[in-house]
Amino acid sequence: MTDLAGKTVLVLGGSRGIGAAIVRRFVAGGAKVSFTYSGSEAAALAIAAETGAEAIKTDSADRDALVATVAGAGALDVIVINAGIALMGDPLTLDPDAVDRMIDINVRAPYHAAVEAARKMNDGGRIIVIGSVNGDRIPFPGVTAYTMTKSAMQGMVRGLARDFGPRGITVNVIQPGPTDSDMNPADGPMADLMHTTMAIKRHARADEIAEYAAYLAGPHAAMITGALQTIDGGFGA
Numbered sequence: 165m166t167d168l169a170g171k172t173v174l175v176l177g178g179s180r181g182i183g184a185a186i187v188r189r190f191v192a193g194g195a196k197v198s199f200t201y202s203g204s205e206a207a208a209l210a211i212a213a214e215t216g217a218e219a220i221k222t223d224s225a226d227r228d229a230l231v232a233t234v235a236g237a238g239a240l241d242v243i244v245i246n247a248g249i250a251l252m253g254d255p256l257t258l259d260p261d262a263v264d265r266m267i268d269i270n271v272r273a274p275y276h277a278a279v280e281a282a283r284k285m286n287d288g289g290r291i292i293v294i295g296s297v298n299g300d301r302i303p304f305p306g307v308t309a310y311t312m313t314k315s316a317m318q319g320m321v322r323g324l325a326r327d328f329g330p331r332g333i334t335v336n337v338i339q340p341g342p343t344d345s346d347m348n349p350a351d352g353p354m355a356d357l358m359h360t361t362m363a364i365k366r367h368a369r370a371d372e373i374a375e376y377a378a379y380l381a382g383p384h385a386a387m388i389t390g391a392l393q394t395i396d397g398g399f400g401a
């Protein structure tokens with residue numbers, strides 16, 4: 165597989181789950197990959213050892229550190245903004261500080277990282293954000309603040325696509341549905357309920373999301389921009 169040969173790629177949040185699958189897929193495609201992590205040092209070092217990608221400890225909630233890491237990555241061809249957390253529960257009882265931290269990681273960080281990446285990004289570059297189908301549809305209670313953060317990504321990619329389009333840079337949001345990971349295990353307590361809303365009644369594998377990201381980063385996707393890339397087994401249908 166050489167579809168990403170010669171590309172310089174930064175993945176935010178590559179230590180586990182979907183981000184780790186993206187690191188693996190991009191390395192397999194021939195890219196030079198670095199990735200960030202925050203809390204999962206052992207997992208990050210294991211992915212680095214397995215793939216040869218560079219692991220960089222950077223908390224997305226720390227704007228100065230995040231911007232420094234993105235700037236330090238130099239002229240990127242691709243940034244994949246995957247790092248995210250999901251805080252769920254009754255909005256009347258959720259800890260407001262925890263909600264604000266989620267907004268920092270899921271909204272403020274993607275914006276500042278995308279803008280910083282674009283400063284030095286090569287023409288024809290790719291900005292890929294991992295949002296969620298919940299940005300379109302939320303059939304259950306208790307997910308309001310998370311959904312709000314993912315809907316924000318829709319507006320962000322539409323706007324940045326206009327801002328950076330003249331340089332041939334595309335900006336898209338991948339919107340997974342339920343995907344097997346620590347955040348949302350395929351055998352978790354909510355799995356059966358989620359599957360009732362899906363046309364294909366199973367969690368996606370992280371490598372299926374990674375394949376979509378590789379396509380968007382690859383040579384055939386230059387005209388796809390400002391768009392919602394939903395891969396959800398029909399969750400939102």
Ligand code: NDP
Nearest residue numbers: 177179180181182201202203204224247248343345347348
């Ligand atoms: P996981 O919890 O399995 O992994 C999250 C990843 O993000 C880890 O690598 C984690 O690194 C990193 N991360 C989290 N917070 C920070 C932070 N503050 N700074 C840097 N890195 C951070 O989640 P998933 O793989 O399931 O989710 C990845 C993305 O996909 C998220 O944006 C999520 O919202 C989205 N998504 C997931 C779905 C699902 O069903 N799984 C469905 C739709 C969207 P570390 O542990 O090192 O901090």
